[in-house]
Amino acid sequence: MNLKPEVIITTDRTMMSNHHRKEFLGFVATGPAIGLPEKIWLWISSPKPKILDDGEPLEAPYGLRKVEAALLKSGIETKVVDPAYLNHYIETTKVLMIGHHDFFAYGPPSNEWWLITGKEPINRISFAKLMESQAIRRMKKNGVKIIVGGPAAWQWLYEREKWKKWGVDSVVDGESEKVIGKLVERALNGEEIPSYIYVGIKDVPSLEEIPEIVKPSVNGLVEIMRGCPRGCRFCSVTLRPLRFIPLEKIEREMLVNVKAGIKSGLLHSEDVLLYGADGVKPKEEPIMKLHEMALRHVEDLGWSHASMAAIRYAQEKYKLISKIMEMLKTKQDFLGVEVGLETGGLELAKKIMPAKSAPYPVEKWHETVEEAMKIMHENDVIPAVTLIIGMPEETEEDLLQTLELLDKIKGYRSLIVPMMFVPMGALKNKEFYKKEMIRDLHIQILYKTYQHSIYWAKEIVRKSYLKSPTYLPLRGVLEFFMWYVENKVEKIVKELPTLRSA
């Protein structure tokens, strides 16, 4: 294999990291450095990964690994390179491919921290530094074609000055496996390439066309399904067809990680419990088989996302959460997962996420959320709960109902992350949430979620997430940060009449 192939794949430091093997810490990079120097902030969220050979990281973000696999499958030699080593590839690179989850910090929750603090989030700063690095500038001078993509590809449409300034040649939006080979081939041949590609349903890869990763992914993340059947209007994943990755394919990818020494596994899906499901109803057998297989190989396991309704249904019907946790607890104390609450407003829920509560009726959304939170609390599943404010059509009544729901779930161990509305999915032609759109009730929701999260974060950090003595320095820094934030927020609260009575 050519050690310096003509096609290089990279991303910035906030993405090229294993986040101390704690995926959730990666989210620290979505905020600006507060109360701490930028360097320490970056160290908390994104320490440098282990480097193997001439800049190749041991583990890289799963999306980059998929692109790498797709190119190799097309017969194009390529390599993922850590951003700090790009200068080793200046003279040999012809095509530079850059992926990201949030290039410009417009995604959630970056845009929220940005709006609240008025300071640019670290991920945005870090990405700009990469694009303005001497290595990339020199590559561009040499005529290198730059192709960018990933879940945040849409953000380039709002940053056309930077698109121009940094000399990006092509933006690819969507599942790229079927189109990327041809595009790179054209770029290598010096042919005309599109400035923008949106991958529609005709070019979405089938199960057989999704290549398996050939090198390890960050924290052992493996995809178990693509798409989601719930059809929430604010989500872009729902626009993709639903595909369950066969168990043997998932196992082969897990083994790629395990063989490289990455002993943790992270199951990625929009709703892990819907793996092999009957519509929106989880089924016991595929879920159990998936976990049994995973636990044969890894020492600890995480889920990327699950839904409140699936958690409730899986437990009520099969006691599935208890069964899974019983298995997992032979190896770990808790399970971390991201779960969407999105709104407590029932009318809003009917409009924008009518199937989010399915198979339970949308009118029972509060009950479903409460039940799911209780199930997770009792079974040591620790959710990072997302909540969206500023959605189109949101009314005062919706916000009051959200506050009411937050009260109902305050006794359950979790972090609640409020997010400002970002136009995606079927709502992508709507307006972004802006500062002038903030209402008193939004501030009350933000404050309530802050109170909830700071209370539980202390316990989670100490008793679960960073319990091991290995994490002592990191825990110390985070505890200092929480103390700093508490002091700062209390000062702000004293000045805000909206909150004094809340």
Next chain:
Amino acid sequence: MERSSEKNEDPFRAAIIILRDKEIPQEIANELLIEARRRGFRLEVFVFSDLDPPDEVAILFPLINHNHSVTLSIITKKLVPHIGEELTGRGIDVVYVEKSVREKVRLELEKRGLNLKIFDGGTNELEA
């Protein structure tokens, strides 16, 4: 999922000739999406304008924002005098020309037998 991509149908190909400060009307974007869905969910758009990249891409916001299912490929080109030559042989199905684009350009395209549609992209009358 029923997949017919293996048939490898040609995309619907359109060219848009437009000058700065003009806009693509939503009806044209909708028309293109309908045609693309009929043809097999692929659309290739060549944008010829006097703008620098990537602002030509932004001209197509009405198309991009209303598309959820079509593979959209936008190729941007500088508007040049020999536009007819540029477009010939690319299998273009339709060429939308903004009404303020010079008459000469229109005539050249007509001479080459291209399927032209003239549209009004706003009120500012600019000459190329």
